[in-house]
Amino acid sequence: MCGIVGYCGNRKAAPVLIAGLKKLEYRGYDSAGIATLYKGGYRLVKKKGRVEGLGDGKDVKGNVGIGHTRWATHGAPSTRNAHPHVFGQVAIVHNGIIENAAELKKECLARGEKFASETDSEVIAHLINRFYRGDLAAALRACTQRLTGSYAIAVLAAGSPDTIACARQKSPLVVAKNRAGELLLASDIPAVAEEGLQVCTLQDGEIALLQNGEITVFDSTMRRINRDFFVCDAQISAPAKNGYEHFMYKEITEIPFAMRNSMPDFTQNQDFSVFYKVLCQAKYIEIVACGTAYHSGLCAAYAFEKICRIPCRVSLASEYRYRDPIVPEGALVLAISQSGETADTLAAAQLAKERGACLAALTNVGHSSITTLADFVILTGAGQEVAVAATKSFNAQLATLYAMVQALAAHQGTKVECRDLPALAALSLKASERVRSWTPYFTGAKSVFFLGRGADCFVASEGSLKLKEISYIPSEGYAAGELKHGTLALVDKETAVVAVITQQSVAQKTMNAVHEAYARGAKVFLVTAFPEYGKREEIVDHVVIPTCEEAFSPALSVIPLQVLAYSVCLACGYDPDKPRNLAKSVTVE
Numbered sequence: 001m002c003g004i005v006g007y008c009g010n011r012k013a014a015p016v017l018i019a020g021l022k023k024l025e026y027r028g029y030d031s032a033g034i035a036t037l038y039k040g041g042y043r044l045v046k047k048k049g050r051v052e053g054l055g056d057g058k059d060v061k062g063n064v065g066i067g068h069t070r071w072a073t074h075g076a077p078s079t080r081n082a083h084p085h086v087f088g089q090v091a092i093v094h095n096g097i098i099e100n101a102a103e104l105k106k107e108c109l110a111r112g113e114k115f116a117s118e119t120d121s122e123v124i125a126h127l128i129n130r131f132y133r134g135d136l137a138a139a140l141r142a143c144t145q146r147l148t149g150s151y152a153i154a155v156l157a158a159g160s161p162d163t164i165a166c167a168r169q170k171s172p173l174v175v176a177k178n179r180a181g182e183l184l185l186a187s188d189i190p191a192v193a194e195e196g197l198q199v200c201t202l203q204d205g206e207i208a209l210l211q212n213g214e215i216t217v218f219d220s221t222m223r224r225i226n227r228d229f230f231v232c233d234a235q236i237s238a239p240a241k242n243g244y245e246h247f248m249y250k251e252i253t254e255i256p257f258a259m260r261n262s263m264p265d266f267t268q269n270q271d272f273s274v275f276y277k278v279l280c281q282a283k284y285i286e287i288v289a290c291g292t293a294y295h296s297g298l299c300a301a302y303a304f305e306k307i308c309r310i311p312c313r314v315s316l317a318s319e320y321r322y323r324d325p326i327v328p329e330g331a332l333v334l335a336i337s338q339s340g341e342t343a344d345t346l347a348a349a350q351l352a353k354e355r356g357a358c359l360a361a362l363t364n365v366g367h368s369s370i371t372t373l374a375d376f377v378i379l380t381g382a383g384q385e386v387a388v389a390a391t392k393s394f395n396a397q398l399a400t401l402y403a404m405v406q407a408l409a410a411h412q413g414t415k416v417e418c419r420d421l422p423a424l425a426a427l428s429l430k431a432s433e434r435v436r437s438w439t440p441y442f443t444g445a446k447s448v449f450f451l452g453r454g455a456d457c458f459v460a461s462e463g464s465l466k467l468k469e470i471s472y473i474p475s476e477g478y479a480a481g482e483l484k485h486g487t488l489a490l491v492d493k494e495t496a497v498v499a500v501i502t503q504q505s506v507a508q509k510t511m512n513a514v515h516e517a518y519a520r521g522a523k524v525f526l527v528t529a530f531p532e533y534g535k536r537e538e539i540v541d542h543v544v545i546p547t548c549e550e551a552f553s554p555a556l557s558v559i560p561l562q563v564l565a566y567s568v569c570l571a572c573g574y575d576p577d578k579p580r581n582l583a584k585s586v587t588v589e
């Protein structure tokens, strides 16, 4: 999704901005731009396409500037729709969506103002310019009072040298000061991270002014407030491929480590003692999440219900918030989000909390927005995930959730074991190399079905999401027993099928669906913990993954599907780290 950087110091701003934008590239974007202030005017460079197109910035004068990578929502990807947008005295960059932009634009047009782009963002520049009388923070505040929707905004004004003002509402934004006294801002810490950087995560409604080496933060009534700064971990600044061709595959290989790092002992660890109590007393668990995190929620709910017999429902965060949800007394809501910034998940979590739920956030990013909302924060230890397609974060989420299941089961007097999963994941990773030889069947397929029952069904959905996301091949994850109720009509000899069989009680039932697909000419592949099924005539080839506590098997069975998606993507000639139309963190609704 869109990214923002800002710089205010003594160096040339442009190279700093461009370096920052490069660090945000992995998040997905379609155009980029920077604006610097110089002698009461602007130096503006913006282009459709990659950040590289902006050059190195060395010839762009000015010590103060803002930069942006755009992921189009309103208006096609183009140079004129790229940010910054300049109007009158003002230049702005914006992340989010201004929902009342049409109405505001009408108002500006009636005043005789001309628009240079089709974006919703440009109205912000018009409004700030209208309200600007030399006090940039006040003008920004007057503007935000007129906006509905979500935004992180950074703004420059020609009449306010050495100054950037910024504001946040439902879209992440941090302000920071480095050891050299330079001031920075960014939508994501990695854009500006360096050793010793002091960072403040702005909250909704807050405005910050970066000026003369100082950061001043105001609340929504423009009262100065004292905000806490934390020292950022320099490691997040420079994600490296370490010899791998792509982040996605590097991250798949990190799965065993990510899992091992994400398994606190909830029964013993003092940091979680209050949370553990709440978990043991919960009468009902509701999980809200999106995409891959939603799939990890489905897998966890299956294990919670099967092993702990506690009712557990999983909701797509984007649906939860609009269905007027009932939050029963004693409900524990788990919001799962790798980034901690997904707008739908944040909104669902907020609503659950407002309705009386105890809210625990499971996220991979400390200091992300969800951590400030939740009653309990549980960090997964996957390490920074750069590839848009989530892999190791999924396994890390499962590791934490299964550790929770194990702890709750222990409280109930039942013994289950998940601590062996990281070592077993390493074996699954090794076995997964075999799926690369399946690739030609998938690049040539008209459509692909992933089938499973029980916990395998959720892994099928995740495998399908991975394949769609990076190889653009139409695919569905399907409950194997449901195939015959309609979807079987799509299966023919141009269909490839991957069946996942790790649950003994439904193994033969999934094989029935496999047979139905095979009988219609589909090429069927198998990921299984039971080698005997691989020898059946319906199966072209199979991968055997280790056995474990059955309800926990998704953490192992998903790995071959992640490797398959990666391999098919490469064979199709696409870049797995930068899938079209997608962004790493989805900060708009």
Ligand code: M6R
Binding pocket: 290, 291, 292, 293, 294, 336, 337, 338, 339, 340, 341, 342, 345, 388, 389, 390, 391, 465, 466, 469, 583, 584, 585, 586
């Ligand atoms: O950061 P989050 O976990 O909240 O992100 C949720 C989804 O946007 C994310 O999992 C998405 O589906 C991934 N690109 C899937 O690979």
